[in-house]
Amino acid sequence: MKRYEYHTNEYGERVAVPKDLQKLLNLQYLRYTNKTHSVGRHDLPEIICNTKVYPDYIALYPNKAEYRKTPFTAVAFYNYDDVFDGKDGLYNAIYYNDEKRLEWFKERFRGVRFFISPDYSELGDVDDIENNYRIKKARVVSLWLAIEMNAIVIPNITYPTVNSLWFYLDGLEKCTVVAFSTKGFIDNLVEREYLIEAVKYTVDHLHLEAIIVYDVCKDDKEALKIFNYAIEKGIKVIIPDNSLKQRNSSRKRGDR
Structure with a gap:
């Protein structure tokens, strides 16, 4: 059995390369990123989402029982990172090609038609390398979900500061649909203004x-105010139902 493949280098010389080089170098995620383009200064993998059909319910990653609540339920990762990105998380399974763990995720997500790309936390007081790496992780996981689960993956817009959005939108130029979360922004006036700026920047670019x-x-009243700029530009702003929203609505009505 041949353990090497032969390639011609830039000098015209034939060189032997181990057939499992990606495994040896822990670069097995390349099997997914090599199926798309790299964009921008940091070569972020390109993600394309042009769906004309939209989710009508959002289930959070831990709530497996809700994954198929409706035919158009989207699974999202709006939780603390350790919930979906621990040592046994999907990204590590992809990175190390942990076939047993990847099969576990395939079974967990079986039948899910929509995902919102993972919301890896971005912080203004964390070094750029860490923040940027988390965006790359979200792109790799998105590609896996699209390719292996044959699902529609809607890119989630996240950022450590509004000034960094020029980089975080790299590779999304061909998307006509994106996602935002307002969780934690509505009642914090400073964070709310940052989100409004981020929406405007994203819509403009x-x-x-x-x-x-x-x-x-x-x-939806307060959320729609945040996205007013997008609405004025003729963009559909869709706020699907979710379990926390339903619970808060029930409390308003005084349901028990």
């Missing part, structure tokens, strides 16, 4: 048709 919003408020 991408050719969007729709924005999917994860919002847990009892009604």
Whole structure:
């Protein structure tokens, strides 16, 4: 059995390369990123989402029982990172090609038609390398979900500071649909203004048709104010139902 493949280098010389080089170098995620383009200064993998069909419910990653609540339920990762990105998380399974763990995720997600790309936390007081790496992880996981689960993956817009959005939108230029979360932004006036700026920047730099919003408020009034700029530009702002939103609505009505 041949353990090497022969390639011609830039000098015209034939060189032997181990057939399992990606495994030896822990670069097995390349099997997914090599199926798309690299974009921008940091070669972020390109993600394309042009769906004309939109989620009508958002289930969070831990709530497996809700994954198929409706035919158009989207699974999202709006939780603390350790919930979906521990040592046994999906990214590590992809990175190390842990076939047993990857099969576990395939079984968990079987039948899910929509995902919102992982919301790896971005912090303004964390070094750029860590923040940037988390964006790369979200792109790799998105590609795996799209390729292995044959699902529609809606890119989640996240950022440590508004000034960094020029980089975080790299590779999303061909997307007409993206997602935002308002969780933690509604009641914090400073964070709210940052989100409004981020929405404006995203709308001005991408050719969007729709924005999917994860919002847990009892009604959509405050969330729609945040996305008013997008609405004025003719972009659909869609706020699917979710369990926390339903719970808060029930409390408003005084349901028991």
